[in-house]
Amino acid sequence: MNKILFLLLAVTALQVQSQVPESKKPKLVIGIVVDQMRQEYLYRFSNKFGNNGFKRLMRDGFYLKNAHYNYAPTVTGPGHASVFTGSTPAIHGIISNDWYDKNQKKEVNCVNDPNQKAVGNPEGRGGVSPARLLSSTITDELKLFTQKKAKVIGISLKDRGAVLPAGHMANGAYWYDSKTGKFISSTYYMTSLPAWVEKFNQLNLPDKYLSQELNTLLPINQYVESGPDDTPYENKIGGKERPTYPYNLKELRKKNGDYDLLAMTPFADDYLTEMAKAAIAGEELGADEWTDFLTLSYSSTDIIGHAMGPNSVEVQDVYLRLDKNIEDLLNTLDQKVGKDNYILFLTADHAVADVAQYLKDNRVPAGYFNQANVKATLNEYLQRYFPGRDIIEAIDGEQVFFNQEAFQRDPKSSGIELMVATELVMNFLMAQDGVANVYSESLIRQSAYDEGGIKGMVVRGYHPKRSGDLIIVLEPGWYSSSRIQGTTHGSPYRYDTNVPVMFYGAGIKKGFSVKYHPITDIAPTVSVLLNIKFPNGSTGQPIEELFEE
Structure with missing residues (x-):
């Protein structure tokens, strides 16, 4: 009797399971990489974050507390390539931002391509492509799965931050041109900028950002999670006697490469967010039955982090402002794509070392x-x-x-x-x-x-x-440099490898995991969420905890 009852229950369970429809695929996937973001920033700065930026991702999404890069060097080019290929430099070939080419007897850049030219500014840095990336990306696999019907767009301040995540088959990749303050692209993708990009560039937002004074978002005495504003461990911006707030950008741009200065301010993240919103509207991402993919890489966090170090007020301030950018982007996605129609993941391309001289002065080996x-x-x-x-x-x-x-x-x-x-x-x-x-x-x-x-x-x-x-x-604590101001990254140690990984959106359960995961697990996880094949060089595994009931 018990055996018959067991069989009846099993058959009933199978019938119910067969009646449950497969969860619909998201209309849009957004992959965000924050350049040089430590995992600890989510906790150290949390009291100053709003409720609907990073905290929304942590509260309503699933995040990993123990995610790491599983190779060295931990730098930007390999980081972006590894997140989106699910593999490491040993396989995808992006071994650094720049490396010495043994055949050409000279240093080459990870996305430099002499066969391409700039689009949007003939004198801009546009001779780039993903040609040196040796394996497919999750964005490539989405294009292959949909017979190229999916749209893939990559945007970053840095060319490598746009090109590598977008992959080999992207509809477009766009990055900041410091000579004009506009977003440009490469002939690898197009012969002229789309109308929506031209329209966006005509807004001349960098001139607006650089015509004001930069002060801390909150009263500076509230930045108790960071060190003092004036320390000998920070680089001075040209035209400033001390590395302290406020920064008169209108005056400082004259001595800091004009539009170059924008990248050294949190306003560059505002600019990138506005460009992302323009791309969602201009490309109509998530508007049809085919899943689209938007990749974003926030770079000013890295530029400011290198100059000032992780204990600076400037670094805390850029993350408090980035928190508002994340909130703004999520609100736009809710309105334009729909709360139940997108999946977003956020991670970093590497973390960062403490300023070596600061450690030495505090009797820590460095x-x-x-x-x-x-x-x-x-x-x-x-x-x-x-x-x-x-x-x-x-x-x-x-x-x-x-x-x-x-x-x-x-x-x-x-x-x-x-x-x-x-x-x-x-x-x-x-x-x-x-x-x-x-x-x-x-x-x-x-x-x-x-x-x-x-x-x-x-x-x-x-x-x-x-x-x-x-x-x-x-x-540990050592790095290549001849300056005692600022810091860098690239080591195999935990301070450079531990980065946030957060998933949020349609079908993503709430929770967190402290289990170790290599960064190469992100791309296979997205593959499973989209029911497409893994990138062809992938070595990672789907994050099991994300799928457990």
Whole structure:
């Protein structure tokens, strides 16, 4: 009797399940990357956030408290590529923002493409494309799934922040032209700007932003979550004697590259938000039966963060203002697309280190690694063993590139000489202050992709055709710089890897997880939400907690 009852219940459950319609796909997906956002900012600044920006995403969406980049270097180009490909530099090939090209014998940019030209300003930086990105993105996969009927638009202050997330098949990617204060594109996407972009550019919003005085959003005495406004750890803007509020932008723009100055202010985020709203309307995103995709990358957070450091009033202020931008964008999506018709995710391309000098002054181990000085002394050291030969071709991005031609004099001994040179250079570098470890190409290529620890971070960030012969990993708190003001990022340590990941919108349950997730899990998760295939180089997995009942 119990068996019969069990079978009847099972059949009934299957019948009910078969009657439940598949949840409808969203009309629009919005992927937001905040450049240089630490996970801790969500908590440190939370008392000053409004209720309908970041807090709305955390309250009504699902967020990860323990999401990390699983490779190094943690910088902008690889970060954007990894979020949208679900893979790492070892696979998608974007190993840094710029890297030394071993074939061309020069440094190249991650999105530079000499076959393309600017659209919107002939003299602007528009010779760019995603050509160096070696794997597909989630945006590419959406285009493939819909037979290119889906619209994909990428927008950022930085060209790489627009181009890499939008992928290879985008309808358009747009970035800020600091010469004109307008958004431009590339011939990779179009021959002329769409009418809606031209109309938006004609508003001349940068002139409006740069004609006013910039002060803190709240009374400055309320910024208790940050350090004092005047410290020796911050860079001064040209024309200012001290790095302090207020900033008279109308006067300062004359000494700071005119429209260049906008990127150093929170108003750049306002500008990007307005451009996003214009794109939603102009491209009619989310208006038909095909799911569209809008990618946004907020960059002024990174530019201000580099100059001032994570403990500055300026950094806190830019996030309080960004909170209002997120609220504005969500309200626009509610009205134009519909609350139940879109999915939004927000993350960052990397986090950031504390200012090394600030740590040193507070007796925390930290320091500065000067690559130029190291290269000069290393070449001098190698002359003892290889007189008359230039063994080191370049040291770029904490990677050492050997001059392979220097070992081709005698084919019989070239391999042995290279092994000797490798051991000599590794020993020399390990003796330098701030160097934690040095990894050789042979060691990295023999290691498994899922290797643990710091070594695994290096392995997943290493591309054999593009990366150097040796990879330098610095001690925690150390980074390459010759200045004690400001800070940077790029290390494999948690302060650079831990970033927010938040999902919000149609069908997204409320909650959070403290389980470790690599950033490469974002793209597969979006794939499952859209029922499309994973990007072709993806190594991540869907975030199970998001789908658990």
